[in-house]
Amino acid sequence: MESPKPACFSATFAGRFSQPGLRQAVRGSVREGFEVLRAGAVVATGTVGDEVVELAPGRYEVRTSSGADLGAVTVAAGEVVEVRLRE
Numbered sequence: 001m002e003s004p005k006p007a008c009f010s011a012t013f014a015g016r017f018s019q020p021g022l023r024q025a026v027r028g029s030v031r032e033g034f035e036v037l038r039a040g041a042v043v044a045t046g047t048v049g050d051e052v053v054e055l056a057p058g059r060y061e062v063r064t065s066s067g068a069d070l071g072a073v074t075v076a077a078g079e080v081v082e083v084r085l086r087e
């Protein structure tokens with residue numbers, strides 16, 4: 001029997017800026033972290049734009065390290081779920 005494939009989670013920054021080059025400057029200087037929770041407990045942490053976080057399939061809550069609630073996501077086996085942060 002083949003073992004189940006892990007699910008993956010990734011967060012990226014999707015802000016919009018009006019001046020050329022400003023978006024890249026902000027992305028380079030702002031390193032927002034995120035937390036993935038299941039049943040109220042933190043099960044994974046990461047940094048926006050870095051490596052994906054592998055999780056068991058299921059439903060998770062996501063928040064930034066500064067406490068902003070990003071809502072719930074459902075991750076299926078072998079799937080990559082991306083949450084985009086808005087400015």
